[in-house]
Amino acid sequence: MTTIRREVLTLPAAPLGPDNPLPPLRPLDEAHRIDERDRAGLPRDMARQVGYEPLRSLLPVQVRDGYDRERAPRGLDALVIENDRLRATVLPALGGRIASLHHKPTDRELLYVNPVLQPANFALNGAWFSGGIEWNIGATGHTTLSCSPVHAARVPAPDGGEMLRLWEWERLRDLPFQVDLWLPEGSDFLYVGARIRNPHERPVPTYWWSNIAVPEDRRVLAPADEAWHFGYERRLRLVPVPEYDGVDRTYPLNSTYAADYFYEVPEDRRRWIAALDADGHGLVQTSTDTLRGRKLFVWGTGPGGRRWQEWLTEPGTGGYCEIQAGLVRTQLEHVRLEAESEVSWLEAYGPLDTLPEGDWHTALRRAEDRLAAALPRADVDAAYDAWLPYADTEPGERLATGSGWGALEVLRTGWKLPGTPFDEDTLGAPQRPWLHLLRAGSLPGPEHHEPPGGTLVARPWRDMLETTAATPLAEYHLGVAQWHGDDRAQAVRSWERGLKSATDRWPLLRCLAVADQEDGHRERAADRYAEAFDDLCACRADAAEGDDAAWAAAAAALGREAIGALLAVDRTADARAVWERLDPATRARGRFRLTEGELLAAEGRTADARAVFDEGFEVADLREGADSIGLLWARLDESPLPARYDFRMWPDEE
Known part of the structure; x- marks a missing residue:
């Protein structure tokens, strides 16, 4: 049977320190902006969403820059959800990040697990750390909740077992969201039901990318022949997949400089992305079609990329890359969420075993066939349909407490948000x-x-x-x-x-x-x-x-x-x-x-x-x-x- 329990995860960790008390009045310093030369050539829907209310300011969020690099052993509260096949370790005080996803029959870790907790200035508001699976909501960039607590509780699951629900109030766009995690009995896949709600009487821009850190000595597969390439020179251009500029970029270690590759997945293709080692073992993520985008981020093998990799962990630790899934094709876009509406989807994370080498289309076909056998597309859609009626179920035992900002907004407005209570006792x-x-x-x-x-x-x-x-x-x-x-x-x-x-x-x-x-x-x-x-x-x-x-x-x-x-x-x-x-x-x-x-x-x-x-x-x-x-x-x-x-x-x- 699936179980949910508390644990303490002890890591060498640098303290977060106090937030910067000065309000962030200056324009947002965000690297993900498109050179004007590239805007005219974008598809119409992408151009519209790139220009749709990009974030101008961090307010009301404060900058988190009080951390240092003096690490000492520290116990982190963790929640572990486990069945006979998988064990997922979640950090509710750090944005609800999945720190580890362990496949028990093969004794393999499916994610890149950072052996330290070292904040660095990558989140929109500063402090962020690498590793695991994080839930990026708000606006282009790593969420301001990267190092903040979220609410957590037990909730009944569609199969009669238990789910772990995470929820919080995202302050940049003033939107509540939830992430439900469950492991059906005997399943090799962790199911993740996600929902963002807009309780306002006006449309609101929103954003979501699930960010998955995996070891970089992999080949990354996604069902696409083209990708939107975006680097630190701020140029966005469509490039072929797998080979670009004479190099097969689906191997992260083949790139010299850091870059994003946003895959152009055809409308009729199943949404998935996988990272497999030379022996054909690794992780696959798939979802319902609402989560449209797929992305590969590489640090590159140049001195700057290597230095950042070392900076985020310990010297001698293996490097990582990121595979991601989002609501639109690129992270430069925001989605219009209509008044008093919501958007929801289902993701699944699990092991995939298939050789990634060789001709691109042959490798894709092998991977898709293996995924179809392990988790048919129809089963993902059915799991979403089964989960949706449970999204409003009121939480049971509370396992962690987030911020009081949602409670304040609910008191101000009287909004009813079934499934994600923001109770008055969370006010601080x-x-x-x-x-x-x-x-x-x-x-x-x-x-x-x-x-x-x-x-x-x-x-x-x-x-x-x-x-x-x-x-x-x-x-x-x-x-x-x-x-x-x-x-x-x-x-x-x-x-x-x-x-x-x-x-x-x-x-x-x-x-x-x-x-x-x-x-x-x-x-x-x-x-x-x-x-x-x-x-x-x-x-x-x-x-x-x-x-x-x-x-x-x-x-x-x-x-x-x-x-x-x-x-x-x-x-x-x-x-x-x-x-x-x-x-x-x-x-x-x-x-x-x-x-x-x-x-x-x-x-x-x-x-x-x-x-x-x-x-x-x-x-x-x-x-x-x-x-x-x-x-x-x-x-x-x-x-x-x-x-x-x-x-x-x-x-x-x-």
């Missing part, structure tokens, strides 16, 4: 001031000079902020919501009004500084950043004891931005003054060692800046595709960038 400290605004019409002020918490920016919350008492804190939050709504002039007016009577001025000054930067007023932005940092230091000195971790995070985030703004207008002495007031522990972090090198270079102390490289540093939150380390090195030394600092993903970056 982050929701408390907004619950007060909802029920009492006022926003309570912070105690003891605390840094302000996160902001809600959806129109109903903005309307409440516009009608509540115009305190400095309310004007701060209102300005952030107006900024997110692209009413930037009004946002600046709200922040300036709040500044007139604010005791703690630095949050408002920082927002105004960002507005100045976006408008090209760099000197005024530098002035406001310097004033904001002075005020933060004064507020911190007056704050009550016991909350210094929040202040340290605020000082680090604001200090980093202030130094950058001051160096941009050649005010090195002022930048140095900010640097000297940062906590010693902050200055020792790799990100700030790089900042120190930039500051030393700006002061003309080239030898000292070069010594920072010699002493060694690791920028834990280095962004995918970032070139800040290479740019500083080029100012200091004409020799090639040392390998330990080389994260470049494309030759044009050299």
Whole structure:
């Protein structure tokens, strides 16, 4: 019989640390944007969906950049669903990721299992880790829930057994979703029923890609003769499969540079993708036709790709690639989910045994025949039909608790969401001031000079902020919501009004500084950043004891931005003054060692800046595709960038 149980998975893990308390006001730094030269040649539906409400901002989500690279053994809560054939290990506190899928009869692991938990800056909001199967919802990129808890519970399964239900509220698009996992008795396949609901009275853009990490010494098979190739040069073009530019790209290790291959699966073909080793063993994923897209991501064998692979795990660990399945052909597109509607599908994950070598179409035919024998297409459709009536079943025993944001939205709207309850007892400290605004019409002020918490920016919350008492804190939050709504002039007016009577001025000054930067007023932005940092230091000195971790995070985030703004207008002495007031522990972090090198270079102390490289540093939150380390090195030394600092993903970056 299928069982669901709790376990503790112990791994060397780096702590996530505190979130960045500064609201992310700047445009989203997302690498997946199409060069305008390629738009005209896209199929009409793809072009429409590429242009359909791409994400402009992370708000209301905060950036998660407080992690480091100091790993120590840590117990992670896990939920294990198991039958006599398969064992799936799920991490509910980390986005509900499937960390392992083990086939018991052959004693084979079907996924790439990362032996460590090392956050890195790949999610839309920062912290992400590699390995397993993750559920990407929201917008182009890795979900903001990568390192966040989700709700989990037992639910009756269609075959009379139990399912493991995962559900949460996705905040970028304000949509609830669920993932139901079950293992029919005797099945070699894990079934996954997924649903996204739009309870709003308006259409909402949505996005989904199931991201599966597998060892890279595989051949990847998918039923297509063409693929949309997208690399870090941001060009999207249709290329042949399997061979492109004289190389068979279905072997991940044959590519030099990182790239996405979005397979053009014909409408009448079964949706599936597999990764098989040289002996013909591996994983296959298939689904109902709603999950249309299939993708291969490769890191490549170039120095940047190898460095990233090493960065995400431990030296000497085998590399991985990703096979994925999504709602549309590419991850550059978003789907229109109509008002008060939903989209759902079923996926199946299991072993596949067939030789992948040789002629492409012969290999595909062998794989499809083997898949048809192991799990007929009709059985997947039948499993979906059987699951759908159970999607609204209320959960039984609760196994994990996610965030309180869904509960807050349900309280605001009165929405009924059968199967995914967002109960009031999940409300916590982050929701408390907004619950007060909802029920009492006022926003309570912070105690003891605390840094302000996160902001809600959806129109109903903005309307409440516009009608509540115009305190400095309310004007701060209102300005952030107006900024997110692209009413930037009004946002600046709200922040300036709040500044007139604010005791703690630095949050408002920082927002105004960002507005100045976006408008090209760099000197005024530098002035406001310097004033904001002075005020933060004064507020911190007056704050009550016991909350210094929040202040340290605020000082680090604001200090980093202030130094950058001051160096941009050649005010090195002022930048140095900010640097000297940062906590010693902050200055020792790799990100700030790089900042120190930039500051030393700006002061003309080239030898000292070069010594920072010699002493060694690791920028834990280095962004995918970032070139800040290479740019500083080029100012200091004409020799090639040392390998330990080389994260470049494309030759044009050299």
